[in-house]
Amino acid sequence: MTRIKELFDKKQNDILSVYFTSGFPNLNDAPHIIKALADGGVDMIEIGIPFSDPLADGPVIQNSSNIALKNGISQKLLFEQLKDIRKTVNIPLIFMGYINCTLQYGFENLCKKAVELGIDGLIIPDLPFEIYKNEYKSIVDKYGLDFILLITPETPESRIREIDEISSGFIYMVSSASTTGAQNSFNDEKQAYFNRIKQMNLKNPTLVGFGVSNKATYDAACANARGAIIGSAFIKSLQENPTIEQAVSSLIKKVKE
Amino acid sequence: MNNYEIDEKGFYGEFGGAFVPEILQKNVTELQNCYRQIMESDEFKQEFHALLRDYVGRPSPLYYAKRMSEKYGCKLYLKREDLNHTGAHKINNSLGQILLAKKMGKTRIIAETGAGQHGVATATACALMNMECIVYMGATDVERQRPNVERMRMLGATVVPVQSGNKTLKDACNEAIRDWCCNPKNTFYIVGSTMGPHPYPDLVAKMQSVISEEIKWQIKEKEGRDYPDYLMACIGGGSNAAGTIYHYMNDERVNIVLAEAGGLGVETGQTAASLNCGTIGVLHGSKMFVMQTDDGQIIEPYSISAGLDYPGVGPMHCKMFQDGRSKVLPITDDEALAAAFELTRMEGIIPALESAHALAILPHMKFKKDDVVVLTVSGRGDKDMQTYLKHMHKQD
Numbered sequence: 001m002t003r004i005k006e007l008f009d010k011k012q013n014d015i016l017s018v019y020f021t022s023g024f025p026n027l028n029d030a031p032h033i034i035k036a037l038a039d040g041g042v043d044m045i046e047i048g049i050p051f052s053d054p055l056a057d058g059p060v061i062q063n064s065s066n067i068a069l070k071n072g073i074s075q076k077l078l079f080e081q082l083k084d085i086r087k088t089v090n091i092p093l094i095f096m097g098y099i100n101c102t103l104q105y106g107f108e109n110l111c112k113k114a115v116e117l118g119i120d121g122l123i124i125p126d127l128p129f130e131i132y133k134n135e136y137k138s139i140v141d142k143y144g145l146d147f148i149l150l151i152t153p154e155t156p157e158s159r160i161r162e163i164d165e166i167s168s169g170f171i172y173m174v175s176s177a178s179t180t181g182a183q184n185s186f187n188d189e190k191q192a193y194f195n196r197i198k199q200m201n202l203k204n205p206t207l208v209g210f211g212v213s214n215k216a217t218y219d220a221a222c223a224n225a226r227g228a229i230i231g232s233a234f235i236k237s238l239q240e241n242p243t244i245e246q247a248v249s250s251l252i253k254k255v256k257e
Numbered sequence: 258m259n260n261y262e263i264d265e266k267g268f269y270g271e272f273g274g275a276f277v278p279e280i281l282q283k284n285v286t287e288l289q290n291c292y293r294q295i296m297e298s299d300e301f302k303q304e305f306h307a308l309l310r311d312y313v314g315r316p317s318p319l320y321y322a323k324r325m326s327e328k329y330g331c332k333l334y335l336k337r338e339d340l341n342h343t344g345a346h347k348i349n350n351s352l353g354q355i356l357l358a359k360k361m362g363k364t365r366i367i368a369e370t371g372a373g374q375h376g377v378a379t380a381t382a383c384a385l386m387n388m389e390c391i392v393y394m395g396a397t398d399v400e401r402q403r404p405n406v407e408r409m410r411m412l413g414a415t416v417v418p419v420q421s422g423n424k425t426l427k428d429a430c431n432e433a434i435r436d437w438c439c440n441p442k443n444t445f446y447i448v449g450s451t452m453g454p455h456p457y458p459d460l461v462a463k464m465q466s467v468i469s470e471e472i473k474w475q476i477k478e479k480e481g482r483d484y485p486d487y488l489m490a491c492i493g494g495g496s497n498a499a500g501t502i503y504h505y506m507n508d509e510r511v512n513i514v515l516a517e518a519g520g521l522g523v524e525t526g527q528t529a530a531s532l533n534c535g536t537i538g539v540l541h542g543s544k545m546f547v548m549q550t551d552d553g554q555i556i557e558p559y560s561i562s563a564g565l566d567y568p569g570v571g572p573m574h575c576k577m578f579q580d581g582r583s584k585v586l587p588i589t590d591d592e593a594l595a596a597a598f599e600l601t602r603m604e605g606i607i608p609a610l611e612s613a614h615a616l617a618i619l620p621h622m623k624f625k626k627d628d629v630v631v632l633t634v635s636g637r638g639d640k641d642m643q644t645y646l647k648h649m650h651k652q653d
Binding site: 051052053055056058062066069074075076098099100101102103104105125126127128129130131149150151152154155156159174177178179 | 266274275276277278279280281282283284421422427431434435438439440441442537538539540541542547549550551552553554555
């Protein structure tokens, strides 16, 4: 059983997954951030691999990616930083990056490396599921990784079924037609979409991401899915707080209290 | 036989495809499913051709450049896209796509622009069709192509200066795609070149194919045969090049020679010569040759010409280059400037800096006296006067 599946078996509600950009705010912060998030009670972590042209991301993650690349982060260096990560952290870890970086590293090389480091799954937002299914799924399966696909308010029902069929781990439910970034609340239209997906009884559990930033959006996500994914709000917290530990506790406070 | 048609998944060999976030899949699929049918309908054809004739002023002349022909020892014909309404080939595509957008029920138009020619063309089409228009343009380009920014504003478009990256065409594309992600329901993205996710490379090539369709009968009238020995054009994303060669891609009698932006020279790293310097990667939804690091980070391009200042090349051109069907020369800033002044002084035509790159191929060629050469002057040089004047003062 994978760590991701174990998490969803063990915990029914209020799962909190947090994204951060590796190489940000400082080049070698990734292991420290992962440890602090795990200690702070986060259930799962998405380790962002920065790309120079992240077209699914809003200004906050764009900016953190730019700084990380200026700091000198690369896939090679990140993987080096993570070589002992499983000695200290047990929660599921996921790589999230864009297809171009993956292709240059080599899709299979990345999978092999992920297994070696104890990473549990991959998210590649600009790899369409048809191409994933035809060209890469067999590699991911060979290495026993979970591959998390996204659905959005624009995804037709038949396509959601197909995505559910080949996803593993969980389904990343994009809250709204947007790039990543904080929103203050989810309106009725979004609630209706969450509800529609809930009614579909998908075989994979879902987590809501994009726009989750405070108690209102976190609660709405948890009421309609198994939990939430937070990215931009944590990056902001890292910018606003003097230490990584404080950034984590301030985030948790903001969404849970 | 056609070697350069997309397959059913939107690939030219290994190039192309639609690598877009899930939020855009529905839009892209919708467009993939309907564009050919709409474009092949009599209604669309009639509307499009009437606009091209009465509004753009097509056919654009095929002009025999006598003095330049003598100098380069060939029969040089210039395909005068610079004489189109709005001053470049871009208007062909913008009008075609806005008709598509209307037929698909979209109400809001977005576009990216480098030199501003595609932005002006799209703003023009939107004024004509009474549609909202938002143009993303790198802040650097807003500065160096100021007259076009003013034209777009006068036409009623909102010009959004993009502050990310090098603040040029690549960054404008990123921002346009992000806008599209946020407004997928009502928005149509008028892509300006043969790039972006499938079906745009094919769609834009078809919209621009009117150029080679005209070359075919025009050269027949002038030379008694319907094909030239050489076709030449500049290539950034690849739209005027695609239009120039469209009806000749599989005609091996015709040599295709294209000019990409060498910048300060390919050996300096200050270049936008993506075919000569790039490796295969994915940018803006399409697999193509891009300038990038081993880690997959896109390298910021450089060229004096805002329209060619892009780190990738449309997938159709990648396939043709890989097959050896087209020859692609990197032309430096200095060569392009010299060529622009040469055309101006010898034929009385001030070309756009982009088109000047195509003209700068001529000194690299060895022609036979009877060789028929058709070279596309993709746009006029008004927008580049600031750069040309600076160069002229340097010479004085």
